[in-house]
Amino acid sequence: MSPKEAEDKTIKINKWDGSAIKNALDDAVREVLTKKYSYTENYCLMDGRLVICSIAVGVAMYALLWDYLYPFPQSRPILIFCVATYFVMMGILTLYTTYKEKGIFAVCVQKDGGKKEKVWEASSYLAKFDDKYNLILTYKDGKLGSKREAKSIKSVANFVDVNGQVVHNLVENEVTKLHNSLLHEKKEK
Structure with a gap:
């Protein structure tokens, strides 16, 4: 990745504005689902x-x-x-x-060639005057009709540096951990 691409990837926000932080983190989670995993975003909701x-x-x-x-x-x-x-x-x-909607900000579809699709939903919540970012990743398997979810509650300080920039690698690591836990849970059953 070139320095220009890395500069474009960093998002600078007012670290004291809760809704701006939530929206920036939501965008980073959406980007991980669509770019890293190459899921197609579904806008029906x-x-x-x-x-x-x-x-x-x-x-x-x-x-x-x-x-x-x-x-x-x-x-x-x-x-x-x-x-x-x-x-x-x-x-x-x-x-x-x-x-x-229930706070769902991203609905992504994982296509594997079958008729029934696997759907990933990401929802979040950040209370006013609170620093705990609640991220819920839900996996719905169209073939089995099952639904599983993984939840992460962490301070926004875990994802935003002192300059007010969202650290994309930290968000990606958290989403990957939730994503893998849902896939691992699927393999155990």
Whole structure:
């Protein structure tokens, strides 16, 4: 690796900003899964959120257009319907992100030529004013229908140096350890 590539790989962040650290570590984990293991990223989970938001924005745009064409007293029933629909869609979006996404930031597919695919999901959590980065790697085998997960709870100081740069090798080592533990667990069964 050339010095230019190594410089591009380092990510500098404000080490006191918890959400920036979490997002940088999430990106590093995603990069390990897609680059090192050559898994294909699947965007269906994010596409679901995009569809819900598109419907909500479409309803709002329809209300705007209808109110422009037929000013307020005339457009009142349509506006009431559109506002109610918008808030229902926002409720559905909240339920979707809370119960379906559950902090999952990467869904990667391991293709081995068969019809049933192996799916790797990475999710994380970093509490406000806390330094413990919770990383959960989940393995779903489509052939067997089994689901296993490995969890790591470490301080963000284990992955970020004093200058606020994410140390990619340390993140890669942690993800590799979790990944190998899930594969090793599979071989034991």
